[in-house]
Amino acid sequence: MVAGEVRELEFWILDASYDVVKGHPVIYLWGITESGERIVVAEKNFRPYFYLVPENAISDALVERVRTALHTFKVLSVNAIERKLFGRTLNVLKVTITDPRDVPKAREVAAKIPGIRDVLEADIRFYMRYMVDTGISPSSWVLAKVRSAPVPNGWRVDEFFELVEAPRSLDKKSTPRLKTYAFDIECYNRYGEPDPERDPVLVISRTGEDGTVIFSQDEGSSEKKLLEEFVNDLVQYDPDVILGYNSNRFDWPYLLQRARVNGVKLSIGRNLGEPSQSVYGHFSVVGRANVDLYDYASELQEVKVKTLENVSEFLGVMKKSERVLIDTNKVYEYWDSKDKRSLLLRYAGDDARSTYLLGQVVLPFGIQLSSLVGLPLDQVFAASVGNRVEWFLIRQAFVFNELVPNSRERGEETYKGAIVLKPKPGVHKKIAVLDFSSMYPNIMIKYNISPDTYVPPEEHVDPSEVWVAPEVGHRFRKHPPGFYRKVLESLLEARRRLREKMKTLDPRSEEYRIYDERQKAIKVITNATYGYSGWSMARWYKREVAEATTAWGRELIKATIKKAQSLGLSIIYGDTDSIFVQFDEEKIGRLVEYVEKELGFEIKLDKVYEKVFFTESKKKYCGLLADGRVDLVGFEAVRGDWAEISKEIQERVVEIVLKEEDPWKAVDFVRKTITELSEGRIPLEKLVIWKTLSKDLDEYEVDAPHVVVARELKRLGYRVGKGAKIGYIVVKGAGKVSEKAKPLISVKSPDEVDTDYYVKRQIVPAALRILEYFGVKEEHFSTGRRQATLSDFF
Structure with a gap:
């Protein structure tokens, strides 16, 4: 391309950054063209800005005060414009300055100007601000009018361009070949x-x-x-x-x-x-x-x-x-x-x-x-789920002309969560799991639950104009559509279109895979929005939004359970947005029809367990699927603070119980493992108990085993501190466990291991979490006494 020539360029954005060159900010979009060239596109005309919310009406005197107070920051313009904040229309001042590095200081000064109530959107990173305003996204294709320019000395790119016009997003789902x-x-x-x-x-x-x-x-x-x-x-x-x-x-x-x-x-x-x-x-x-x-x-x-x-x-x-x-x-x-x-x-x-x-x-x-x-x-991936949701909302706020609230720290506020039924303990055959599709997002849409539609208790409003949440009484305006409702509707519709498109594609094709990953991403953000509303760090935080959503969720689950029981379906368990019922295809079909037509929500058959075992505890079960896979939920085997041997024991016990229907075969397996342990045939690595230091060592007042071991490691010259994972093995000797815990590196032989501890505190408890329901007691692991078979427990 001839230097200085202007043309349209299509490229995929890999990275974005900015620098200040000779006092002026330059945004760099690092990308890949369709032909595989690695390029940089420079934007030299965009400038940082933020908003000032006045206490009263905007006047010429206020504008002049703002200009005077901020004169050291090279103010380019101060304009009065109309925006919305939590759904309410406001007249605000948009202040544009020269250098993005000055924004934090300018914000502090602006906040102290008489007549200014708040400063908004001064904490949005400069290159992110640019992508929000232009509607372009990283990891996406854009089209831009550019002018070619020399590649800066030493930069590792094929070509360098300067933007002539702002880029626009392309509806193109492919991905370039990334090295x-x-x-x-x-x-x-x-x-x-x-x-x-x-x-x-x-x-x-x-x-x-x-x-x-x-x-x-x-x-x-x-x-x-x-x-x-x-x-x-x-x-x-x-x-x-x-x-x-x-x-x-x-x-x-x-x-x-x-x-x-x-x-x-x-x-x-x-x-x-x-x-x-x-x-x-x-x-x-x-x-x-x-x-x-x-x-x-x-x-x-x-x-x-x-x-x-x-x-x-x-x-x-x-x-x-x-x-x-x-x-x-x-x-x-x-x-x-x-x-x-x-x-x-x-x-x-x-x-x-x-x-x-x-x-x-x-x-x-x-x-x-x-x-x-x-x-x-x-x-x-480095960002938290809350941060991902927030950046999506920031982009949507720009589209809907909404101002972005400031981030601020708050204390954690608790609220009543989802309904979790006490399960029917025992082994059950042919159990169907029914899941509500995007239950919380659909509740938020149906009842227009959003920070900008919330009506405070002291505000008078016609009862016919609001939805009232059950139990908690929070009110939300039925009209106009709230910010969350508009965002969630667009997400669910986008996912619906993608899934429809996927039905026309070969599942082995690259296009199908891209659409599938896209719909997964949409699902993740859609389902996380409810949780975001109750996250104390959220810009759009509103406890009442999260509290009302779970209240309507509890009501929905209760209504579904009541209908299921009236149809003669036995309810085994329920948790948040799913219920476990005895499988009966005809009755389940009628229940699904009721939920969709009468309650207005989508519910679907998610899976059918050939067998599922529940203890009396909530959120603890193990199920066998038709393909032989075992789901293990809530037991020690899926926790990180038990030794590997305990996890292996429990996983194998579950498999034997569900597949072979003989708890005494599981007892025999546990006894065999205990013998191997006593004979020193279990690798030391499987006996390590891992715990994380949740605070610095000098903050601990109790001598827990992992704390004692961490102090020993520090004495030996190891670096340990808050966040470090400490592994220890319990060895023979007198005293408390903390007095017998040693770092793995200090244990030289299986002969040192306190096998009695591992049998009584790790292996047997893990096995009994499953087996005690079948009449197995601790002494049976040494005597092997047999009682009932699994068939007696259906």
Whole structure:
């Protein structure tokens, strides 16, 4: 393209950033063209702004006061405009200044101007403000009129452009071919968690389209050379997406510190910059998307101990049996041993490969979530669910001419939640689970529940003009449609259209997969909106919104249960938006028809358990599906604070009970495991109990086992503190458990293990959570006495 030539350019936005050049802000959109070129498009004409809400009517004198007070910030304009705040029309002042870096200070000054009641939208990041205003989204295609310009010196892009007109969003669902690069580091750790000021990086492994490469401090090498090789390799590979696992919390801060120690610059950004910590704790690599897959894994409720190998196995990308596994506390031993070092290198390579394969599974969803909520791909997983919902609402607020309320800290307010029925304990055959489709969003739509439709108790209003929530009495105007209602209706309609389109596509096609990930992203944001309304950090916070929604939800579940019982359906259990009933196809069909036609909500048959077992406790059950899969909800096996042996015991006990219908076979299995434990045949790693330090060590007043072990680790030179996961094994000896807890690294032989503790406090309790219902008692694990069979309990 000829320099200075103007043309239309279609590109996909990978990243966004801004800089101030010669006193003027420049927004950079880093993208990929259809032909695969990596480009930068610069916007030089957009300027930061915020709103001032006056106490009274806007006057010329007020405008002049504002200009005078803010004169040091190079004010470009102060204009009176009309906007809405919580649905009420306001006349406000829009203040536009020159430098986005001045906005925080200008906000403080503006808040003190006489006649100004509030300052709004001064805390929205500059490049995000630009995307909101133009309606464009990251991870999406846009069309822009641009002028070609020289590529800045050294920048790692194919072409550089300047915007002639603001870009516009394109309704195009495809994704360009992204080059991904997964990496992992191994550090010397003789004293436990490595210290970046003391302990060197030993190995950096990476995987890309061209395979796996391992850099290490072999003979004659050095850490400095290792770091330089990593930087050169990454720059030469030139990835669009950099994948890590816990890289924002560990790998990047560690590498940056070691780079400083060695005098190496990690210049891996496409603008030659180093990784730098940004919002939500993530590290930004300008021009690329740095994605920490641990952020995604942290929301996987099904995986309680979220190691890379556990998550990789759960998502089906790499089985533990297919890779090298080592005790990560002993990396230094593998490094120091010439015989073991090759195993460490293979382990590092497997970590990089697992991360790369995990990225191929996770990124399609991340891309659609990014495009939907407007957060760049490198931020969308790092952000909390509340933050994702909020950015989607901010974008919608601009569309509906609504002002964005300020963020502010509030104390937590509790309110009555969903209905949870006490289950009928025992084993039940052929149980159907009926789920309401998007129950809370549909309740909010039907009753127009929104912060801007809420009517305070002191406000008089015609009763026919409001919906009144059952139990709690909160009132919401029936008209006009509230902010939440408009947003949720648009989301549900968008998802409906996508699902209709999917019916016409080949499920094996790329287009089908993109539409599927998109509808999943919409579902996540739609269902999270109710929770957001009661989140104390929310801009659009309103406790009454969340409280009224759950109240109507309880009423809906009660009405459904009453109808089910009148039809002769036996109710086994109910929780939030689902009920468990005895399977009867004809009666279930009539119940579904009633809920949809009479109550106005959609309910569907979600699954049918061949057998399901309930204890007397709520939210605890295990069910067997027709395909042989077992659902385990609420038991120790899905909690992270029990030893691995307890989880394995409980999972196997459930499987035997439900599949073989003989609790005494399960007892035999437990007895066999106890024998293996007493003979020292259970690996020590399966006996480790993990607990997280929820505060700093000096804040603990009680000597809990993990606290005692953490203090011992600190005495030995290990780095421990708030947030650290502490693993301990209970060994033989007298005294309390805290006096017998030892770090895993200090236990050398299974002979040291207090088998009596593990039998009585871990293995037997885990098994009895299931088996005690069938008449099994603690003594049966030693006597093996047999009583009834499972058939006696139906």
